[in-house]
Amino acid sequence: xxxxxxxxxxxxxxAVLLVSLPFWVGNTYQLHIATLIGSYWVLICxxxxxxxxxxxxxxxxxxxxxxxxxxxxxxSGTYDLSPWFAAACSGLLGGLCGLLLGLxxxxxxxxxxxxxxxxxxxxxxxxxxxxxxxxxxxxxxSVPPFPPPFDSPEGLYWLxxxxxxxxxxxxxxxxxxMWGRAMIAVRDSHVAASSVGVPIFRLKxxxxxxxxxxxxxxxxxxxxxxxxxxxxxxxxxxxxxxxxCIVIGGRGSIWGPFLGTIILAALPELSGSLAHWGQxxxxxxxxxxxxxxxxxxxxxxxxxxxxxxxxxREKQVVNPDLQRLRAAIAxxxxxxxxxxxxxxxxxxxxxxxxxx
Amino acid sequence: xxxxxxxxxxxxxxxxxxxxEVSLNxxxxxxxxxxxxxxxxxxTLLNLLSGYYxxxxxxxxxxxxxxxxxxxxxxxxxxxxxxxxxxxxxxxLSVLDNAMLGGxxxxxxxxxxxxxxxxxxxxxxxxxxxxxxEVLHGVGLGHLVxxxxxxLDHAEQRFLEIARSLCMRPKYILLDEPAGGLTEHEIEQLxxxxxxxxxxxxxxxxxxxxxxxxxxxxxxxxxLDLGKRIACGAPDAVRNDPEVIRVYLGA
Amino acid sequence: xxxxxxxxxxIGALYSAAALAxxxxxxxxxxxxxxxxxxxxxxxxxxxxxxxxxxxxxxVGLLGAIVIAIIFGLLTELIAIRRxxxxxxxxxxxxxxLALATIVQQSIGLWxxxxxxxxxxxxxxxxxxGIWDQKYWLVxxxxxxxxxxxDLFYRHTLFGKVFLAVAEDPFAAKARGIATDRIRAFSYGxxxxxxxxxxxxxxxxxxxxxxxxxxxxxxxxxxxxxxxxGSNLGAIVGGxxxxxxxxxxxxxxxxxxxxxxxxxxLMLFLLIKPEGLFGNKQVRHV
Numbered sequence: 001x002x003x004x005x006x007x008x009x010x011x012x013x014x015a016v017l018l019v020s021l022p023f024w025v026g027n028t029y030q031l032h033i034a035t036l037i038g039s040y041w042v043l044i045c046x047x048x049x050x051x052x053x054x055x056x057x058x059x060x061x062x063x064x065x066x067x068x069x070x071x072x073x074x075x076s077g078t079y080d081l082s083p084w085f086a087a088a089c090s091g092l093l094g095g096l097c098g099l100l101l102g103l104x105x106x107x108x109x110x111x112x113x114x115x116x117x118x119x120x121x122x123x124x125x126x127x128x129x130x131x132x133x134x135x136x137x138x139x140x141x142s143v144p145p146f147p148p149p150f151d152s153p154e155g156l157y158w159l160x161x162x163x164x165x166x167x168x169x170x171x172x173x174x175x176x177x178m179w180g181r182a183m184i185a186v187r188d189s190h191v192a193a194s195s196v197g198v199p200i201f202r203l204k205x206x207x208x209x210x211x212x213x214x215x216x217x218x219x220x221x222x223x224x225x226x227x228x229x230x231x232x233x234x235x236x237x238x239x240x241x242x243x244x245c246i247v248i249g250g251r252g253s254i255w256g257p258f259l260g261t262i263i264l265a266a267l268p269e270l271s272g273s274l275a276h277w278g279q280x281x282x283x284x285x286x287x288x289x290x291x292x293x294x295x296x297x298x299x300x301x302x303x304x305x306x307x308x309x310x311x312x313r314e315k316q317v318v319n320p321d322l323q324r325l326r327a328a329i330a331x332x333x334x335x336x337x338x339x340x341x342x343x344x345x346x347x348x349x350x351x352x353x354x355x356x
Numbered sequence: 357x358x359x360x361x362x363x364x365x366x367x368x369x370x371x372x373x374x375x376x377e378v379s380l381n382x383x384x385x386x387x388x389x390x391x392x393x394x395x396x397x398x399x400t401l402l403n404l405l406s407g408y409y410x411x412x413x414x415x416x417x418x419x420x421x422x423x424x425x426x427x428x429x430x431x432x433x434x435x436x437x438x439x440x441x442x443x444x445x446x447x448x449l450s451v452l453d454n455a456m457l458g459g460x461x462x463x464x465x466x467x468x469x470x471x472x473x474x475x476x477x478x479x480x481x482x483x484x485x486x487x488x489x490e491v492l493h494g495v496g497l498g499h500l501v502x503x504x505x506x507x508l509d510h511a512e513q514r515f516l517e518i519a520r521s522l523c524m525r526p527k528y529i530l531l532d533e534p535a536g537g538l539t540e541h542e543i544e545q546l547x548x549x550x551x552x553x554x555x556x557x558x559x560x561x562x563x564x565x566x567x568x569x570x571x572x573x574x575x576x577x578x579x580l581d582l583g584k585r586i587a588c589g590a591p592d593a594v595r596n597d598p599e600v601i602r603v604y605l606g607a
Numbered sequence: 608x609x610x611x612x613x614x615x616x617x618i619g620a621l622y623s624a625a626a627l628a629x630x631x632x633x634x635x636x637x638x639x640x641x642x643x644x645x646x647x648x649x650x651x652x653x654x655x656x657x658x659x660x661x662x663x664x665x666x667v668g669l670l671g672a673i674v675i676a677i678i679f680g681l682l683t684e685l686i687a688i689r690r691x692x693x694x695x696x697x698x699x700x701x702x703x704x705l706a707l708a709t710i711v712q713q714s715i716g717l718w719x720x721x722x723x724x725x726x727x728x729x730x731x732x733x734x735x736x737g738i739w740d741q742k743y744w745l746v747x748x749x750x751x752x753x754x755x756x757x758d759l760f761y762r763h764t765l766f767g768k769v770f771l772a773v774a775e776d777p778f779a780a781k782a783r784g785i786a787t788d789r790i791r792a793f794s795y796g797x798x799x800x801x802x803x804x805x806x807x808x809x810x811x812x813x814x815x816x817x818x819x820x821x822x823x824x825x826x827x828x829x830x831x832x833x834x835x836x837g838s839n840l841g842a843i844v845g846g847x848x849x850x851x852x853x854x855x856x857x858x859x860x861x862x863x864x865x866x867x868x869x870x871x872x873l874m875l876f877l878l879i880k881p882e883g884l885f886g887n888k889q890v891r892h893v
Binding site: 169170171173174176177178179181182184185188189191192194195196197198199206210252295319320321322324325326327328329330331 | 406408427428429432433437438440444445446447448449453456457458459460461463467470471472473477478480481484487490491493494495496498520521522524525527545548549552553555556557558
């Protein structure tokens with residue numbers, strides 16, 4: 001399964017680099033960017049499961065980010081509640097909105113769902129502008145920081161890093177076990193998925209709700225980082241940015257979108273003029289990737305490698321091993337039948353006859 | 357009484373009656389061939405059985421459970437697996453991953469437990485991997501376990517889809533033209549695999565155009581023509597049935 | 608009240624036109640292009656630019672706007688659709704048309720500005736004309752003509768029948784020697800013409816505004832979904848209904864929740880009847 005590499009060196013090195021980042025990074029501004037990337041990743045990592053693995057095209061996902069952000073700002077700011085409680089509510093609200101949005105729309109073809117998310121993002125924008133006694137309307141809201149020690153730039157960075165690590169861990173598990181295969185089946189072949197019994201709608205709803213929770217939490221972190229939010233902060237084009245990170249990174253991979261997020265988020269900050277052309281640039285990038293390398297930049301390397309050194313496969317004659325086949329597909333395993341080699345003791349899996 | 361009971365089912369598409377009051381019985385430990393000219397309704401019947409189409413008449417029962425409104429997934433949990441004329445594989449994944457997908461129904465851990473990687477999830481993964489490897493070796497794809505499914509040739513893809521279906525540990529398996537595009541040698545291997553399925557106790561319904569192959573391995577053969585059943589019985593009887601010869605087998 | 612009605616009809620007509628454009632492109636490509644609304648936007652901006660900024664005669668402005676819109680339609684097919692369909696990757700066209708729409712929207716925004724700008728008066732008329740103002744009737748009249756034209760085209764010309772054949776069964780059409788690529792490009796050109804004509808006519812209603820594209824894409828789709836994908840009658844009924852509903856909602860509840868109400872209604876509707884009023888029942892899947 002593609003996903004995080006099992007190479008034993010990559011992870012610890014990266015962990016050390018990330019945790020120690022505030023100490024080796026150049027200045028506070030760059031730390032701010034790193035924290036921003038981290039909070040984006042909390043959203044993008046989960047959105048990647050929906051978009052990259054399951055094929056749910058949530059274009060308007062930025063709406064859930066803004067809902068999380070405003071929820072946090074209002075609860076911890078206006079109502080002066082605990083920021084932890086507020087952040088938890090952000091996550092819950094994000095998940096609830098994801099659930100409510102997904103219930104009617106995930107049964108419909110992809111375009112309907114995509115449009116529904118776009119519509120939802122416009123609704124969220126309308127709401128934040130209209131309910132101005134709650135959200136501050138066009139003027140926006142100031143956002144309180146998390147309590148010490150997370151109110152310093154370093155502290156907030158580590159908090160965001162922690163959440164990012166949690167989301168990454170959860171996502172990694174989801175993709176490397178059976179749910180990952182089921183998600184890809186839903187994306188690539190509905191027929192294959194249903195033919196093995198995958199509950200397509202329920203799976204989509206679970207994944208999308210999960211991405212809603214993550215977006216909500218990301219919103220709280222993001223708001224705290226920005227310390228002031230307005231409806232303009234959550235324009236539709238931000239959702240496009242999330243998409244580009246995932247598509248560029250490559251569907252069916254976690255590393256890809258992670259690197260994509262880092263590069264694409266850092267770019268506009270590095271070259272000031274790019275910020276003005278930002279949305280145009282993302283559009284061009286998305287178009288190029290979709291037309292030329294829809295499987296992401298990673299696949300471009302693989303394709304190149306194939307062109308340079310084509311790997312020939314020896315055509316071997318297919319020879320069934322009937323003894324193993326018999327053992328593997330037997331309907332009622334009895335005590336005196338051969339145990340399937342490799343299985344230790346009793347299996348947790350029950351054959352069909354005994355399942356309820 | 358175990359078995360699949362298809363009782364006078366019909367299916368209409370617009371003005372066309374694709375399946376016209378067809379009855380068919382599939383028992384455990386049986387290979388039942390389904391033959392007929394193009395457009396006779398074979399694949400439609402299969403789709404009605406696996407749940408991709410709704411019935412316009414008649415009933416279908418699996419082990420006495422009435423199927424009529426049940427979803428495709430619900431029928432899977434009754435032990436019915438199937439392959440397709442054009443294999444539906446996940447080309448970006450490995451052969452092993454594709455086969456393991458067949459183990460979905462045996463996954464007990466839900467979304468959150470999987471995300472938290474609880475011990476049970478990891479055990480299920482190991483067990484399903486072992487099962488998939490055994491089945492893959494069983495059908496002869498053991499040497500391709502880590503190959504990307506999209507790089508397989510036609511015959512290998514067919515066998516992979518069969519492997520996936522077998523990983524479902526089904527009671528009944530529906531094969532839709534599995535011999536299509538296979539060489540003599542590969543058809544031999546297919547025959548061996550299908551007879552093993554029968555010997556182990558599965559009920560196999562096999563839709564095919566390779567009539568020699570079907571007559572050779574089947575215990576019973578049903579013939580359709582223009583949506584109607586025109587013959588059903590032992591292979592020799594059906595092969596010599598004048599109606600069958602007239603519409604399908606030729607002189 | 609009457610003015611609310613007329614406004615609703617005019618806006619509704621615009622939504623209907625967008626839905627019709629969707630249908631035309633969908634019929635030959637089975638693709639719902641996100642660039643649909645942007646065709647109208649490009650035309651209105653072009654018209655405002657040619658007539659307002661460059662001072663060219665109105666007819667030239669009209670023709671220029673239509674030509675530009677047609678080119679945009681053809682480019683959409685060439686760039687965002689053709690290669691994607693050839694590769695038969697499911698739903699990638701959604702991303703490619705989204706990307707193209709963004710590129711166009713942002714370019715126009717950068718060049719034309721992000722504020723809505725006035726569209727020039729086409730027919731000499733007092734600005735106090737009220738419900739008889741041309742900004743309503745130009746749209747309504749043009750869309751009525753377009754709807755009629757489309758109907759005549761599909762039913763009474765050979766070309767139109769070829770269109771329907773390709774839509775019904777592209778494989779069979781190809782087998783009979785019909786150049787599906789060309790037909791598809793042609794249909795996108797027709798959609799461009801439709802969008803160009805109506806976008807220009809609606810310019811005074813919508814203003815020349817770079818963000819109009821996405822709004823029309825969304826609302827045109829809502830109209831399409833409500834009326835039933837593939838049905839031109841549904842497109843018109845859906846569009847007019849949507850226009851009237853959202854205008855009356857604005858009148859009674861204020862303009863702040865205009866989109867919420869429209870979208871909320873759509874959601875409700877799709878829950879009950881996902882295939883729309885006149886659509887066929889294939890929309891729901893497993």
